[in-house]
Amino acid sequence: MKKDLIIPVTHQKRRSVAGDLRKFFLIDKLNSKLGFGLMFVLTALIAAGIAAFGMKFGIIVLVVMIGIPALYAIIAYPVAGISLFIVMSYFLLYFLKLGVSFPLGTVMDGMEGLFILGLFVQQKKKKDWSIFKGPVTVTILLWMGYNLLEVVNPSAESRMAWVYTVRSVAVIMVMYFIFLYNIRTKEVIRFILKLWLGLALFVAFYAFKQQYIGFTAFEDAYLHSDPNVAQLLFIGGVWRKFSIFSDPVVFAYTMVVSSLLCVGMLTGPVSNRKKWTLRGLIFIYINAMLFSGTRGAYVLMPAGMLLYAILKYNKKVMIAAVVCALLFVGLIFVPTSNGTLYRFQTAFKPSDDASFNLRKNNQKKIQPYILSHPMGGGLGATGIWGQKFAPDSYLAHFPPDSGYTRVAVENGWIGLFLLCLLMFTVLKTGINNYYLIKDPELKSYCLGFILVIFAFHIGNYPQEALVQYPSNVNFYLVIALISVVMRIDKQQNQLRDGK
Numbered sequence: 001m002k003k004d005l006i007i008p009v010t011h012q013k014r015r016s017v018a019g020d021l022r023k024f025f026l027i028d029k030l031n032s033k034l035g036f037g038l039m040f041v042l043t044a045l046i047a048a049g050i051a052a053f054g055m056k057f058g059i060i061v062l063v064v065m066i067g068i069p070a071l072y073a074i075i076a077y078p079v080a081g082i083s084l085f086i087v088m089s090y091f092l093l094y095f096l097k098l099g100v101s102f103p104l105g106t107v108m109d110g111m112e113g114l115f116i117l118g119l120f121v122q123q124k125k126k127k128d129w130s131i132f133k134g135p136v137t138v139t140i141l142l143w144m145g146y147n148l149l150e151v152v153n154p155s156a157e158s159r160m161a162w163v164y165t166v167r168s169v170a171v172i173m174v175m176y177f178i179f180l181y182n183i184r185t186k187e188v189i190r191f192i193l194k195l196w197l198g199l200a201l202f203v204a205f206y207a208f209k210q211q212y213i214g215f216t217a218f219e220d221a222y223l224h225s226d227p228n229v230a231q232l233l234f235i236g237g238v239w240r241k242f243s244i245f246s247d248p249v250v251f252a253y254t255m256v257v258s259s260l261l262c263v264g265m266l267t268g269p270v271s272n273r274k275k276w277t278l279r280g281l282i283f284i285y286i287n288a289m290l291f292s293g294t295r296g297a298y299v300l301m302p303a304g305m306l307l308y309a310i311l312k313y314n315k316k317v318m319i320a321a322v323v324c325a326l327l328f329v330g331l332i333f334v335p336t337s338n339g340t341l342y343r344f345q346t347a348f349k350p351s352d353d354a355s356f357n358l359r360k361n362n363q364k365k366i367q368p369y370i371l372s373h374p375m376g377g378g379l380g381a382t383g384i385w386g387q388k389f390a391p392d393s394y395l396a397h398f399p400p401d402s403g404y405t406r407v408a409v410e411n412g413w414i415g416l417f418l419l420c421l422l423m424f425t426v427l428k429t430g431i432n433n434y435y436l437i438k439d440p441e442l443k444s445y446c447l448g449f450i451l452v453i454f455a456f457h458i459g460n461y462p463q464e465a466l467v468q469y470p471s472n473v474n475f476y477l478v479i480a481l482i483s484v485v486m487r488i489d490k491q492q493n494q495l496r497d498g499k
Contacts, residue, residue, distance in 0.1 A: 074111060075118040078182040083195060085111055085175070086477075089470035090199050094244035097222055108469075109167060115178040122181070131181055134483060136429050139422045144170045146418055147379065150411065156378025157390035164389075165380035165410075168467045175473060179480035186488060189445060189481065193261070196474070197281060200258035204288035207243040207251065211291045215239070241291035249463045252297035253471055255289035256459075257452045260304045264448020267312065269440045296462035300455045307454050311434065311447065359401045359462075366398060366409060376412035403460035403467070423457050426479050433486040438493060442485040449478040449485075 074081030088108060123129070147170035151162050183189060215223065223229055223239065233240045233248065240248040262278040262285075270278070289297055309321040370376070377395045380386055383406075386396040400406035408416040430450040437443045456475050459465040466475055 071114065074114040075121060078115070078118055078122075078178070079188055079191075081111070081115065081118070082178065082182060083192070085115075086192070086195060086470070086473060087199065089473040090203065091244060092469050093246040098218060105167070109171065112171060112174055112178075116174060119178065119181055131487070132177060134429070135425050136479060136483060137177075137180075139418075139425045140173055140176055140479075143418050143422050144173050146411070146415060150375065150379045150415075153375045153378045155373050155375060157381060157393040157395075158378070158386070161380025161385040161389045162378060164385050168472060169379060172472050173476060176476040176480050179477050180483060183481065183484050184488070186441065189484065189488075192477070193265070193445070196261070197258060199470075200254060200285060201281065203243045203245070203251065203254060204284050207241045207288040207291050210241045210243065235293055238293070240293035241288075243288075246468060248292035248294050249296065249465075250468050250471055252289045252292035252294035253300070253456070253459055253463070253465055254474070255285040255292075256297050256300040256304070257455050257471075257474060259285040259289075259301060260451035260455055261448040263304070263308060264446075264451055265444050267447055268444025270444075294463070296459055299462075300459050303458045304451045304455045308447070308451060311431065311450070359399075362399060362401070363405055366405070369394070370408045370413055370416075374412045374414050376408070376410045376415060379410050381410050382406060400464070402462060403464040406464060423453075426453055426482065427457070430482040433482055437486060437489045439489050442489050446482060446485050449482050452478045453482075 073084065085108070088111070092105070092108065147166055150156070150166070151159060153162075156162065183192065210219070223233060233242070241251065242248045243251045245251045245254070259282045262282045266275055266278050286301065305321070305324070309317055377393070381390070381393065381395040382398050382400050386393060390396055395409060398409065400409055404416065404419070407419050411419075427450065430446065430453060434443060434446045434450060437446055452474070456465050456471070466472055
């Protein structure tokens with residue numbers, strides 16, 4: 001790396017995360033009597049407007065009050081904008097279930113566009129494209145470009161299905177570049193990880209509320225709105241819990257990857273108090289995950305811990321891994337009448353699971369189609385968009401039930417190869433960085449990120465793990481952070497060596 005491109009860690013002039021957030025929410029400008037007076041007058045005017053014109057007026061005012069500062073923050077204070085984007089990715093589908101008739105998905109797309117605009121504005125002030133160099137960036141660009149090229153797929157039955165699908169598959173990937181460019185310091189990484197774990201904790205507590213108190217009225221209405229919903233979510237006389245998300249799968253995967261992130265952070269130089277806090281979070285996340293009834297998620301934690309044992313190979317870790325493995329095997333085969341435990345056990349006995357066998361048969365039947373269509377049937381050919389825009393097509397009613405199967409069907413074997421290449425490149429880069437990083441704090445973060453990516457990789461086979469909020473945001477966030485922690489470590493080493 002060239003010396004003039006290095007951003008000093010200890011001497012650089014940088015805004016703090018707290019400072020960015022304070023300016024974003026205009027707190028600094030309200031610390032005066034005049035500011036509070038203006039707030040009082042503004043509140044009175046809003047109340048009068050609501051009384052005169054109804055709640056619609058209040059909603060419009062709220063959108064303007066949040067929207068204008070948000071637009072400014074995304075460009076001027078990207079860390080604050082990124083924080084808002086992450087929070088939105090968690091609550092987006094909850095707002096939709098509440099009945100908010102507003103194109104929130106379009107808002108997310110608009111934010112991504114503003115992030116890109118802000119990136120070019122920053123590059124105009126100080127050009128530095130070298131920050132994006134690397135094999136991960138190349139593979140991401142290949143995957144993005146291929147998905148954009150799918151619009152001209154001759155086998156596609158509908159171009160509109162592509163329009164609705166490409167947003168969650170390829171467009172969201174631009175956030176990798178935003179994260180990679182704007183996250184530059186340990187302070188920002190710490191803040192984002194605290195935000196992630198805090199949001200996950202809220203998600204877990206909401207699931208506990210659903211389990212022990214019950215669903216809200218609008219959630220209950222959703223559960224009984226369609227027989228297909230009840231068929232999917234009502235298992236063994238118990239409703240599967242989904243917290244604030246669209247379905248139990250997203251909820252369960254969020255709990256597992258958050259737990260694995262904590263596992264990685266536990267290996268760093270943290271105090272005993274923080275270690276017990278992280279352990280407590282893992283306990284809460286895993287317990288909440290069990291309420292989802294998502295068998296695919298049950299496999300992810302032991303799979304992640306297996307990779308952890310390999311990467312942290314030493315006598316103490318291997319002894320603990322063997323003990324845990326024996327206890328785990330016992331848990332799988334112990335006789336039980338508990339419905340939750342039985343469903344957990346079936347996740348590790350796929351041959352006894354009727355749904356797994358059905359998925360396997362479906363995948364076998366579709367293989368000839370995949371082999372004869374190198375570009376697949378086009379983005380959105382399966383699922384709801386295929387049924388909406390090409391209901392009579394061969395793929396419209398095919399249930400992929402797997403992220404990799406969907407890619408193979410819609411993007412063909414070429415697309416499947418590119419996605420696997422991306423996963424391989426990211427994991428290889430992450431593992432190499434883990435062994436090269438000298439800073440113990442950054443090293444622990446890198447380990448957590450590797451475990452998260454590995455869990456998403458494994459989880460994308462039984463379910464679709466990478467296309468729904470907030471999983472897609474978390475996935476590209478950790479991919480970017482794997483390179484960020486390596487970059488910060490190099491900068492620290494060069495400053496220490498006086499280069």
